[in-house]
Amino acid sequence: MTADVIVLGAGSAGLAAAVTAAREGAKVVVLERHGFAGGMGTASLVHTFCGLYLLGEGPPRLANPGFPAEMAERMLRATGDDGPVRMGRVWVLRQHPVEFVRIADELFRESGVEVLFHSEALRAERDGDGWTVEAVCRGQRKVLKAKALVDASGDAVLADLLGAAAERTESALLQRPAYVFGVQGVVEAEEGLALAGRIVDGVRRGELPKEALGLHFRSSGRAGEIFGSIDLSGAEEGDYDPLDAGCLSRLEVRGRQVASAAVDFLKREAAGWAAAYVSHWPVRAGVRESRRWIGRHVLSEAEVLAGTRHADDIALAAWPLEFRETTRGPKLRFPEEDRAAGIPLGCLMPRDLDGVFAAGRCLSCDHGAQASLRVMGTCFATGQAAGVAAVLAARGEAVEGTLLRLRELHGSPE
Ligand SMILES: Cc1cc2nc3c(=O)[nH]c(=O)nc-3n(C[C@H](O)[C@H](O)[C@H](O)COP(=O)(O)OP(=O)(O)OC[C@H]3O[C@@H](n4cnc5c(N)ncnc54)[C@H](O)[C@@H]3O)c2cc1C
Incomplete structure (x- = not known):
C-alpha cells in the first residue's frame, strides 16, 4: 500500500494531521492500534478540551484557527452545550468521548482519509526518497510506503523505530498518570466538598486506600453519568515507567481497585449514590508524559512562561504550565501577562531527519513546556500544522511554506 502521508496514531494530533493533509489533496493513511480515534480523549476518557482558548479576561477567544476551532464547533453541536466554561483563570470545553469518536469517524469519511484501525506500527525505515512502515493487525503484517510521515503516537514511537534523537524526563519528575472511569446511577448526589x-x-x-484522596468526580453532561479521575503515582512497584508493560499493567489494576473501592464506599455512605455503579473502564490508563522528539527547536519552559514568539510559529500555546509531578493535584504556572507563546515549526521537525514530523504531546519541547503543550486544544493545532508540512514534504516542496499555507487557509492565530 502506498500513500503520500502516513500518520501514526489517531489521537487529537493524528486526527488533525490526517484530516488536514487529506483536505490538502494528499493520499493519507492513518495507523491506529485502537478501533477508534481520539487517543487519550477517548481511550482514556479525558473529557475536557483545554488549550482551545486564550488566557486573559473577557469572553473566550479561540487561540488557533482552523482545525481546533472546527473541533470546538463540532463538539458543541454534539453535546448541546452553550460554550466553554470558565474555571478560575482558564476556559475549558466539555467534550464527551463517545461524541469525539463519532466526530472523528465523520471527519475521516468526509476528508477521504484511509484509516487502518487495529494496526500497530512495529518497524519503520528510510526507503529511497520515502519511508516504509510495517504494521501488525492481529498477527498479520502489512507493509506501507509513504513520502512523508507524521508521528502523532504520543510516545514518539517513530523516533524509537527510526533510531532518531528523542528524550525522556527522569522517572521521579514525570507527570503522573491518572485513571478515569465512568459511573452511572448517581441521582441528586452530594458533590464537591461534601x-x-x-x-x-x-x-x-x-476503609479506602489513600490514593482515593486524589479522586474527584465531574458530570459528563449526560443524565446520571459522571466521570471519576484518580491521580496515581505509577510507582506501584519500583519506578514509574510509562513505556513498560509491567508498570502499565500494575497501574491499570490499581486504578480499577481504587475506583471500585471508592464507588462501593460512596454507595454505602453518600446521599444519591445508593444505585451507583462503575459503567465503564478506560481502554487504557491516562499517560500524560513519556518520550518526546528532539527537534530543530526544543521549546523551553522559559519560552512558554515568557510568552515568546518566533518568526515561524505555526500555533500558539494557550494553556498554563500544568505540573502533575505528584498525586497531590495540579500546580499551575501562568505565562507573563497571560501571553500565549508561539510554537515554531522546528518543534515539529526532527533534528536529523527530513520528511518526518512530530505533533501532539510528543513534539520537541522540554518537560516544563510539555506541561502546557500536551493539552488537546494545542494538539489539534500542532497536528494541523504537521499535516500541512507533511503534504509539502511529500510534494517535494519547501516545508518552510507551512506557515504561509496555514495563513492562506485560516488566517493568523490571535
Ligand atoms: C489523566 C489525563 C488528564 C488529562 N486532562 C486533560 C484535559 O482535561 N484537557 C486536555 O485538553 N488535555 C488533557 N490531558 C492531556 C491530553 O489528553 C493528551 O496529552 C492528548 O490527548 C495527547 O494527544 P496526542 O494526539 O498527542 O496523543 P494520544 O492521545 O496519546 O494519541 C496517540 C494515539 O497513537 C496511537 N498509537 C501509539 N502508538 C502506536 C503504534 N505503535 N501504532 C498504532 N497506533 C499507535 C494510540 O493508540 C493513540 O490513539 C490529560 C491527559 C491525561 C493522561
Whole structure:
C-alpha cells in the first residue's frame, strides 16, 4: 500500500494531521492500534478540551484557527452545550468521548482519509526518497510506503523505530498518570466538598486506600453519568515507567481497585449514590508524559512562561504550565501577562531527519513546556500544522511554506 502521508496514531494530533493533509489533496493513511480515534480523549476518557482558548479576561477567544476551532464547533453541536466554561483563570470545553469518536469517524469519511484501525506500527525505515512502515493487525503484517510521515503516537514511537534523537524526563519528575472511569446511577448526589469530606473520612477510617484522596468526580453532561479521575503515582512497584508493560499493567489494576473501592464506599455512605455503579473502564490508563522528539527547536519552559514568539510559529500555546509531578493535584504556572507563546515549526521537525514530523504531546519541547503543550486544544493545532508540512514534504516542496499555507487557509492565530 502506498500513500503520500502516513500518520501514526489517531489521537487529537493524528486526527488533525490526517484530516488536514487529506483536505490538502494528499493520499493519507492513518495507523491506529485502537478501533477508534481520539487517543487519550477517548481511550482514556479525558473529557475536557483545554488549550482551545486564550488566557486573559473577557469572553473566550479561540487561540488557533482552523482545525481546533472546527473541533470546538463540532463538539458543541454534539453535546448541546452553550460554550466553554470558565474555571478560575482558564476556559475549558466539555467534550464527551463517545461524541469525539463519532466526530472523528465523520471527519475521516468526509476528508477521504484511509484509516487502518487495529494496526500497530512495529518497524519503520528510510526507503529511497520515502519511508516504509510495517504494521501488525492481529498477527498479520502489512507493509506501507509513504513520502512523508507524521508521528502523532504520543510516545514518539517513530523516533524509537527510526533510531532518531528523542528524550525522556527522569522517572521521579514525570507527570503522573491518572485513571478515569465512568459511573452511572448517581441521582441528586452530594458533590464537591461534601463528597471530598466523605472520602477523607473513609481513608482515615482505613476503609479506602489513600490514593482515593486524589479522586474527584465531574458530570459528563449526560443524565446520571459522571466521570471519576484518580491521580496515581505509577510507582506501584519500583519506578514509574510509562513505556513498560509491567508498570502499565500494575497501574491499570490499581486504578480499577481504587475506583471500585471508592464507588462501593460512596454507595454505602453518600446521599444519591445508593444505585451507583462503575459503567465503564478506560481502554487504557491516562499517560500524560513519556518520550518526546528532539527537534530543530526544543521549546523551553522559559519560552512558554515568557510568552515568546518566533518568526515561524505555526500555533500558539494557550494553556498554563500544568505540573502533575505528584498525586497531590495540579500546580499551575501562568505565562507573563497571560501571553500565549508561539510554537515554531522546528518543534515539529526532527533534528536529523527530513520528511518526518512530530505533533501532539510528543513534539520537541522540554518537560516544563510539555506541561502546557500536551493539552488537546494545542494538539489539534500542532497536528494541523504537521499535516500541512507533511503534504509539502511529500510534494517535494519547501516545508518552510507551512506557515504561509496555514495563513492562506485560516488566517493568523490571535
Ligand atoms: C489523566 C489525563 C488528564 C488529562 N486532562 C486533560 C484535559 O482535561 N484537557 C486536555 O485538553 N488535555 C488533557 N490531558 C492531556 C491530553 O489528553 C493528551 O496529552 C492528548 O490527548 C495527547 O494527544 P496526542 O494526539 O498527542 O496523543 P494520544 O492521545 O496519546 O494519541 C496517540 C494515539 O497513537 C496511537 N498509537 C501509539 N502508538 C502506536 C503504534 N505503535 N501504532 C498504532 N497506533 C499507535 C494510540 O493508540 C493513540 O490513539 C490529560 C491527559 C491525561 C493522561
